[in-house]
Amino acid sequence: MLILNINGERKSVDVPDDMPLLWVLRDVIGLTGTKFGCGIAQCGACTVHLDGLAVRSCVLPVSAVGDKAITTIEGVGASEVGRKVQQAWLAIEVVQCGYCQSGQIMSATALLAGTPAPSDAQIDAAMSGNICRCGTYVRIREAIKQAATGRKLVPQTIPNEAAAASSGTDAPGQAFLSVRQEDAA
Amino acid sequence: MNTRPDLLPGEGPDNPSRRQALKTGGLVVAFLWLGGGAKVLGRAGQPGRIEAGDPAFAPNAYIRVGAGGAVHLVMPSIEMGQGAYTGQATLLAEEMDLGLDQIVVEHAPANRRLYANPLVGEQATGGSTTIRYCWTTLRQAGAAARSLLVAAAAARWKVEPAQCTVTRGVIRHEASGRSAGYGEVAAAAARLPVPERVVEKDPGAFALIGKPLRRVDTAGKVDGSLPFGIDIRVPGMKVATVRACPTIGGKLLAVDDARARQVPGFVAIVKIDNAVAAIGEHFWAAKQALAALDIRWDHGPHASFSTEQLFKELADASRNGTPILAREVGNVDGVKGKAVEATYELPLLAHTTMEPLNTVVHVRPDGCEIWTGTQVPARAVDVAAKVTGLKPETIVVHNQYMGGGFGRRLFEDSIEQAVAFARQVDYPLKVVWTREEDLAQDRYRPAYHDRIAATLDAEGRPVAWRDRITSASVLAKFAPGAMGKNGLDSDAVEGAAELPYEVPNLKVEWVRHDLPEGLHPGWWRGVGPAHNVFVVEGFVDELAHAAGKDPVAYRRDLLQKNPRALGVLDLAASKAGWGAGTLPPRVGRGVALATPFGSYLCVIVEVEVSPQGGIALRRAVAAVDCGVVVNPNTVEAQIQGGLIFGWTAALYNGITIRNGAVEQSNFNDYRMMRINETPPIEVHIVDSKEVPGGIGETGTVMAFPSLINALFAATGVRLRKYPIDRSALVQGADALKAVVTEAFDEAATAVAKGAA
Ligand code: FES
Ligand code: FES
Numbered sequence: 044m045l046i047l048n049i050n051g052e053r054k055s056v057d058v059p060d061d062m063p064l065l066w067v068l069r070d071v072i073g074l075t076g077t078k079f080g081c082g083i084a085q086c087g088a089c090t091v092h093l094d095g096l097a098v099r100s101c102v103l104p105v106s107a108v109g110d111k112a113i114t115t116i117e118g119v120g121a122s123e124v125g126r127k128v129q130q131a132w133l134a135i136e137v138v139q140c141g142y143c144q145s146g147q148i149m150s151a152t153a154l155l156a157g158t159p160a161p162s163d164a165q166i167d168a169a170m171s172g173n174i175c176r177c178g179t180y181v182r183i184r185e186a187i188k189q190a191a192t193g194r195k196l197v198p199q200t201i202p203n204e205a206a207a208a209s210s211g212t213d214a215p216g217q218a219f220l221s222v223r224q225e226d227a228a
Numbered sequence: 229m230n231t232r233p234d235l236l237p238g239e240g241p242d243n244p245s246r247r248q249a250l251k252t253g254g255l256v257v258a259f260l261w262l263g264g265g266a267k268v269l270g271r272a273g274q275p276g277r278i279e280a281g282d283p284a285f286a287p288n289a290y291i292r293v294g295a296g297g298a299v300h301l302v303m304p305s306i307e308m309g310q311g312a313y314t315g316q317a318t319l320l321a322e323e324m325d326l327g328l329d330q331i332v333v334e335h336a337p338a339n340r341r342l343y344a345n346p347l348v349g350e351q352a353t354g355g356s357t358t359i360r361y362c363w364t365t366l367r368q369a370g371a372a373a374r375s376l377l378v379a380a381a382a383a384r385w386k387v388e389p390a391q392c393t394v395t396r397g398v399i400r401h402e403a404s405g406r407s408a409g410y411g412e413v414a415a416a417a418a419r420l421p422v423p424e425r426v427v428e429k430d431p432g433a434f435a436l437i438g439k440p441l442r443r444v445d446t447a448g449k450v451d452g453s454l455p456f457g458i459d460i461r462v463p464g465m466k467v468a469t470v471r472a473c474p475t476i477g478g479k480l481l482a483v484d485d486a487r488a489r490q491v492p493g494f495v496a497i498v499k500i501d502n503a504v505a506a507i508g509e510h511f512w513a514a515k516q517a518l519a520a521l522d523i524r525w526d527h528g529p530h531a532s533f534s535t536e537q538l539f540k541e542l543a544d545a546s547r548n549g550t551p552i553l554a555r556e557v558g559n560v561d562g563v564k565g566k567a568v569e570a571t572y573e574l575p576l577l578a579h580t581t582m583e584p585l586n587t588v589v590h591v592r593p594d595g596c597e598i599w600t601g602t603q604v605p606a607r608a609v610d611v612a613a614k615v616t617g618l619k620p621e622t623i624v625v626h627n628q629y630m631g632g633g634f635g636r637r638l639f640e641d642s643i644e645q646a647v648a649f650a651r652q653v654d655y656p657l658k659v660v661w662t663r664e665e666d667l668a669q670d671r672y673r674p675a676y677h678d679r680i681a682a683t684l685d686a687e688g689r690p691v692a693w694r695d696r697i698t699s700a701s702v703l704a705k706f707a708p709g710a711m712g713k714n715g716l717d718s719d720a721v722e723g724a725a726e727l728p729y730e731v732p733n734l735k736v737e738w739v740r741h742d743l744p745e746g747l748h749p750g751w752w753r754g755v756g757p758a759h760n761v762f763v764v765e766g767f768v769d770e771l772a773h774a775a776g777k778d779p780v781a782y783r784r785d786l787l788q789k790n791p792r793a794l795g796v797l798d799l800a801a802s803k804a805g806w807g808a809g810t811l812p813p814r815v816g817r818g819v820a821l822a823t824p825f826g827s828y829l830c831v832i833v834e835v836e837v838s839p840q841g842g843i844a845l846r847r848a849v850a851a852v853d854c855g856v857v858v859n860p861n862t863v864e865a866q867i868q869g870g871l872i873f874g875w876t877a878a879l880y881n882g883i884t885i886r887n888g889a890v891e892q893s894n895f896n897d898y899r900m901m902r903i904n905e906t907p908p909i910e911v912h913i914v915d916s917k918e919v920p921g922g923i924g925e926t927g928t929v930m931a932f933p934s935l936i937n938a939l940f941a942a943t944g945v946r947l948r949k950y951p952i953d954r955s956a957l958v959q960g961a962d963a964l965k966a967v968v969t970e971a972f973d974e975a976a977t978a979v980a981k982g983a984a
Contacts, residue, residue, distance in 0.1 A: 062512045070511050073461060074452070075452070078456075078458070079584065080582055080583075080663065082515075082894075083895075085894060085896055086582075086895055088582065116451060117451065132446075132450045136440075136443060138446040139309035139310070139311070139865060139869055140308055140581075140629075141454065141631070142456060142583040142631025142632060143631075148450060167903055170903045170904075171902045173902075176581060177309045177873075178870070178872025178876075179868075180901075180906040181868050184906075200861055201440055201441050201442060203328040
């Protein structure tokens with residue numbers, strides 16, 4: 044029986060020592076936000092944090108975790124950096140299919156936690172272990188910068204809460220326009 | 229429950245925009261054949277009972293309004309990352325005067341009658357058709373629903389519907405100050421007769437269409453809460469992973485599971501004709517157990533097959549096979565001028581969707597449930613019925629969000645296999661393929677051997693153009709009845725038969741050369757055009773060079789009668805600063821232009837090649853005219869992602885086969901482009917009122933020639949194959965060879981002298 048500290052909660056699991064953390068999370072505990080892409084530390088889809096550092100959980104035997112704090116995509120939003128990264132990801136719509144994005148967000152959050160204002164080269168170095176088959180890299184780079192600086196240098200998406208259609212005697216697009224102005228301000 | 233037929237005007241076979249759309253190629257033609265076309269064109273049939281429960285108002289297959297006002301929109305095209313759910317929801321919400329935050333999107337159940345893509349006649353997502361067909365279908369559906377709801381409110385208030393307005397799903401009559409939510413009038417609206425005609429909104433009144441609205445599916449993709457197919461967990465479920473015979477067409481002979489039984493969590497093995505699955509309490513147990521199996525295969529008749537052999541056969545078929553005419557204009561024979569010719573070769577390619585293939589199946593005596601992400605839900609029912617012998621109406625497919633499709637999930641082989649395993653056990657079975665299995669058992673984009681030739685007049689313009697394509701046929705496998713009367717596969721020549729350029733004499737032919745039985749050709753992002761545009765645009769670049777002309781100026785000259793193509797060429801050239809300033813040595817820019825899937829694109833790429841042949845992409849500029857834009861954010865994302873998808877293949881990919889088995893196994897030897905290799909990619913969208921064109925596959929189509937042409941500009945080396953051979957790009961590769969040979973000759977002479 045192992046006791047794991049996952050997203051601030053203690054979980055006990057009865058699994059083989061050599062079982063990779065990825066499968067303990069997904070198939071035993073039921074935290075399926077962490078993804079399987081390759082199983083050989085090539086794609087980064089399975090990235091989680093151990094004491095804040097990004098690791099590939101598909102090759103990490105669960106017995107090697109010890110009492111280190113595990114953070115997964117389900118829990119990363121609890122930290123300020125994680126929340127900013129998620130918000131930037133939505134604000135400029137990084138996501139396409141989304142399957143790689145748990146891992147991307149975990150890598151990006153670990154980067155920013157240690158390097159709050161990364162250069163392009165630092166972003167490339169920290170993120171090059173994460174494959175995105177949909178090719179969202181351009182926006183990943185932009186979103187990391189936006190999360191780091193708060194500056195909106197590229198077009199922002201219009202959040203759904205605010206986007207509303209109207210017709211008839213109402214001026215078309217009024218709601219949309221006001222949102223845009225707020226965003227610009 | 230409302231049971232009125234669907235309202236789908238404008239979708240008759242005589243509709244010109246539909247005809248135009250249909251003209252565009254193999255995948256569309258394939259589906260048309262599969263669905264029997266005409267049957268489903270006019271009306272999408274009765275609304276079915278769906279997961280939203282029993283809505284008060286369900287005027288068609290896409291819209292459900294509950295008495296409480298909840299609006300559920302059922303998405304006929306699936307979501308695999310391309311933004312289809314947002315695009316479809318936007319069209320419906322626009323006409324219904326709703327916000328995207330006021331709707332819930334739902335995966336469509338498997339139901340051809342209700343959710344067939346009327347453009348292609350099958351419940352399928354592919355060929356960049358979603359917005360092209362939904363543009364009319366869903367706006368009509370939304371407008372019809374709105375008109376009924378407004379009419380119900382107006383009748384209740386005894387006022388004219390025209391005096392009512394709608395904002396965010398609330399109907400108002402200004403003069404009397406009355407208002408009602410959609411939910412309040414839903415039941416009354418359900419009793420009203422369907423209007424003969426509904427008028428869609430004037431584009432000037434669009435509140436949602438054309439805006440960069442946030443996607444409806446992304447919030448749950450940044451916090452891990454949105455489930456993909458692979459995340460489905462059903463009570464009592466066990467997990468399996470599979471090994472099919474790695475040799476093409478081979479069979480399973482025998483399995484010894486003695487060692488697998490020692491694996492903690494091992495449950496059982498199940499076998500089918502050509503594969504074995506190990507079942508465990510979780511994936512890890514299944515994977516360990518599979519690795520511990522002692523498997524004997526019958527490697528079958530293709531155990532010595534190789535890709536070298538395939539390319540030899542293709543080259544031979546190109547010369548000695550029977551060409552099928554795809555298109556002929558004028559007469560290419562006897563045209564005088566400067567002759568240019570070239571041979572291009574394209575490899576087999578894998579899809580490697582980020583989410584490995586997976587299916588959860590529960591087969592019971594009286595029915596079967598399937599949870600999976602598929603581009604063809606109705607075909608999933610077909611194969612499950614075939615394998616289990618159950619009646620189709622007892623089979624339920626719960627479609628899921630997909631971690632990429634790219635054409636792979638247009639094939640239901642992994643679903644059929646999962647059902648074949650699951651019917652042998654009485655618990656729900658989740659079958660997950662490893663990445664290794666994914667690469668070994670793909671439906672590969674076929675290999676091509678294309679010989680292309682042109683005759684140039686005194687100004688260097690092509691006055692005769694011949695293209696002979698040789699390949700296997702995806703269409704013949706996927707939908708044999710969709711093959712042309714003369715045996716033509718329209719996908720094999722899509723992007724080659726119709727050129728954007730003016731060429732007075734043209735002959736395009738195809739020679740069919742099948743792959744060995746058991747090696748399956750498949751649709752791959754960009755389909756026909758991703759293959760042909762590489763060849764055509766690489767060759768046009770060769771012609772420009774032969775004519776001593778600038779590649780942009782050369783194309784401009786040939787596009788004088790094609791204003792939209794000319795528009796994107798000029799836009800990309802000006803944004804890229806084409807021709808302005810000088811570039812450093814071994815830096816070059818390449819241009820590519822094409823008109824795939826009803827859209828117009830020009831891409832310019834700048835590369836730098838190191839003396840050792842290393843390639844760095846420095847910048848890319850894309851200009852796109854895809855008609856009316858539903859969501860500019862999606863267009864940009866699809867172009868960026870599509871380019872990276874294509875560049876990845878050009879830079880690194882090619883499935884090779886030795887001794888009848890695929891050699892690549894995972895991302896270590898089937899490489900993907902990574903962020904550090906990705907250049908800035910600018911996307912410039914032309915403001916247009918034309919009918920929407922496709923977008924999801926266009927970037928991929930443009931990627932290959934833009935990169936290859938840039939490499940030529942940087943190094944003077946013309947590449948006609950990929951994955952790109954870096955050794956051909958080594959600085960002074962020829963000079964280097966000469967030096968080495970000389971040195972060798974000298975040494976040999978010295979040795980000979982010494983011996984004398
Ligand atoms: S699944 Fe762990 S790196 Fe790919
Ligand atoms: S968003 Fe699809 S793999 Fe990255």
